[in-house]
Amino acid sequence: MCGICAIMMDNHNKDFPIGCLLYKMMESQQIRAQDSTGVAIFNNGENQELYRIDYFRKIDGMYTSFTEKVSPERLDKTLYELTQNPNIVITSVAKEMTLLKDIGLVRDLEAKYKIRSIQGTHGIGHLRIATSSRVTADNAHPFSTIAMPDIAVVHNGEITNYSKLRSALELQGHRLFTRCDSEVIAVFIADQLLRHGNLEKANYELIKNADGPFTYIVATPDSIAIVRDKFGARKCIFGYNPGSNDYPSFWAMATDLSALDSVGATFHVETPQPGKPKIFYRDEIQILN
Amino acid sequence: MNDANKFIIRKAILELAKTGIPRSTSIDDDVRNLHNMNSKIINLWDYVTAIGAQLSRPPYDPYRETISLNISIGRKRHKKVNLDIPLIIYGNTAIQYNSIEFVHLALNRLAEKGNVLGLISEIEINTIYDGKRKYPLFKKIDFSNNDSLEDYKKSSPEGLVIEYKDETSLKVLQNFRKEFDGPILVDVSEIFPFHIKTILREGADGIIVDTEKVIKNERYKGKHAIAVIHDAKNAIDDYYKGREANNDDYDNDDKAILVIAGDVNSAGKIIKAAALGANVIGYSTSMLIAHSHIYSEKTSNASSIADDVYSHMIGTKGEIKGIPAALGYSDFHNLSPSDLRTSSIDASLQGDIQLEGLDKTYKEMIEEIIKEYVNDKGIQKLDSSETQEVLRSIVGK
Known part of the structure; x- marks a missing residue:
């Protein structure tokens, strides 16, 4: 019953506070899930020179978020040092992405991080109701990975063969920080992108290898992909706002139709086909079948 | 019984x-x-159960949704053999002589209905009842006669099986690998758990482990089949870990399979063995059914015996499809150790299986206790190898 959403601005528009659109869509879907929330917003012009490493430190059972900005030369060493500490959960490594997440409602996330004012070309959001892992800040979505920077995933459903996929990824030397099945998606896609760099192929590989009912949205610095499992067991919908209600034009994707309504994305409404990724590119809005 | x-x-x-x-x-x-x-x-198989479907993990409906059992045997660059059911009939040689023709007839009928499974045989099949073979044959190499590959090719097998005994076997594997394009499976039961990396490095497409043979070895005395399967899976994983460490890239097409034979002779055990890491089961029950006609009070003809084998296999297929579906899987091969629970500490230790109600293995529990003890007593923190050493001293090797 999680809720997911995404926005891809038309014409590479990065001056609009995309956070307010995500906020509206998340608020309209809050009824679906109330345990934790999170967003990942791309190309807001913040982290151009330095890498931003976000992590939670677990102190006496409580998670406190920290951020470190490091030069590309120091990135590997810093990551190595952080991963040696069992109480640290790295949530993202980014140059072009801001990933914020915590337990609570979307209004709590807004109060803490002022997400509504964040600009960017595209972004994703998530509302979580915990099923297979605990309600903690590190288990909130979006999930990212240290395998490659600037990748984020939000997920609704269950990867039932999570254990098998996780073991295979760990065998290949990847580090996973949580016991949440959604983290496996982020690491799997990153692993595929490192091999061949093709997002569509990476998603097809995941559809082939992952089992269970799921829909997920994966975002990279220049694209957003929506993916449903081969049986289409979890719903998802996307639509277009051609520029109305004081908004510039954009594509919106969400679990519930109400979220598209909330931001006026009610044109060209479609549902992605099961087992076939739909990819929206930042520079060229194009839907792949 | x-x-x-x-x-x-x-x-x-x-x-x-x-x-x-x-x-x-x-x-x-x-x-x-x-x-x-x-x-x-006490048979530890009885103390291992599969967890059921959960709220967040709805079961698949095998009547409406496809539950795949298919498997492809053969690594990259080699010709592959595809099975619709992950079973290869691998029976006792003594039984084979009497019953293999009936099994052959049943396997042909199964293949005609889209249920292809394999057969490992050392002896020639006369095919008197149903001529043309419609299923993949893995010809087992008989070391007692110095046959060449050409001799084995006579029966046009899709795959070969080498029983690894000593260094001579490795030479045979090397020679046959050069000449034979289909999958080569190596039965390592006699030397288990050694030489597996070498065998895989030399191009074997799969490892066969007979649990009944292995637990007779001194090294596995007192242990159960689940320990053998667990160790065999780890041995194959270790080979790939080594390749990863050497930046020797591989993908799923290049994965060797694990065939578990021995006492895996029912659908329940097939599921448990697959969850522990077996990709294919060397299944002997069909051969026993074919053989049982000798003791039957009524006279049976070849067709009715083959019918029995056929029906049993269709029933087994239904069972091994149903359990993954109940666990929320659309593919049998997605079963993993996390789908199993046990009420036995021994089974948990031997197969690294989580304990019922705790969702942790016994080893993990002891590790936590060690950590807590170290923290409480203010002892200098142990690194992972020191923790493993303490763990070994508590629970044994």
Whole structure:
């Protein structure tokens, strides 16, 4: 019953506070899930020179978020040092992405991080109701990975063969920080992108290898992909706002139709086909079948 | 039915014959209490169960949704063999001579209906009942006669099986690998758990481990089949870990398979073995069914014996499809150790299986206790190898 959403601005528009659109869509879907929330917003012009490493430190059972900005030369060493500490959960490594997440409602996330004012070309959001892992800040979505920077995933459903996929990824030397099945998606896609760099192929590989009912949205610095499992067991919908209600034009994707309504994305409404990724590119809005 | 069960039934019948008084309790109660009567016959398979579907993990409906059992045998660059059911009939050689023709007939019928499974055979099939073979044959190499590959090619096998005994076997593998394009499986039961990396490095497409043979080895004395499967899976994983460490890239097409034979002779055990890491089961029950006609009171013809084998296999297929579906899988091969739970500490230790109600393995529990103890006493923190050493001293190797 999680809720997911995404926005891809038309014409590479990065001056609009995309956070307010995500906020509206998340608020309209809050009824679906109330345990934790999170967003990942791309190309807001913040982290151009330095890498931003976000992590939670677990102190006496409580998670406190920290951020470190490091030069590309120091990135590997810093990551190595952080991963040696069992109480640290790295949530993202980014140059072009801001990933914020915590337990609570979307209004709590807004109060803490002022997400509504964040600009960017595209972004994703998530509302979580915990099923297979605990309600903690590190288990909130979006999930990212240290395998490659600037990748984020939000997920609704269950990867039932999570254990098998996780073991295979760990065998290949990847580090996973949580016991949440959604983290496996982020690491799997990153692993595929490192091999061949093709997002569509990476998603097809995941559809082939992952089992269970799921829909997920994966975002990279220049694209957003929506993916449903081969049986289409979890719903998802996307639509277009051609520029109305004081908004510039954009594509919106969400679990519930109400979220598209909330931001006026009610044109060209479609549902992605099961087992076939739909990819929206930042520079060229194009839907792949 | 094992000897102990037979003993109870015989005892009950003799009691009735002697006294003429019907039993007031069920024979089943005696069978159930068998484990308490003699601890030696505890079978750890009985203490391992599959977890059921959960709220967040709805079961698939095998009647409407496809549950795949398919598997492809053969690594990159080699010709592959595809099975619709992950079973290869791998029976006792002594039985084969009598019954292989009936099994051949049943396998052909199964293949015609889209249920292709394999057969490992050392002897030639005469195919008197149904000429053309429609299923993949893995020809087992007989070391006692110095046949060449050309001799084995006569029966046009899709795959080969080498029983690894010593260094000579490795040379055979090297030679056949150069000339044979299909999958080569190596039975390592006699030397298990050694030489697996070498065998895989030399191009074997899969490892066969017979649990019954292995637990007779001194090294595995007192251990159960689940320990053998767990260790075999780890041995294959270690080979790939080594390749990863050497930046020797591989993908799923290049993965060697694990074939588990021996006492995996029912659908329940097939599921448990697959969850522990087996990709294909070397299944002997079909051969036993074909063989049982010798003891049957009614005269059977080849067709009716093949029918029995066929029906049993269709039933087994239904069962091994149903359990992954109930666990929320659309693919049988997605089963993993996390789908199993056990009420036995011994089973948890031998197969790294999570304990019921705790969702942790016994080793993980002890590790946590060690950590807590170290923290409470303010002892200098142990690194992972030191923790493993303490763990070994507590739970044994």
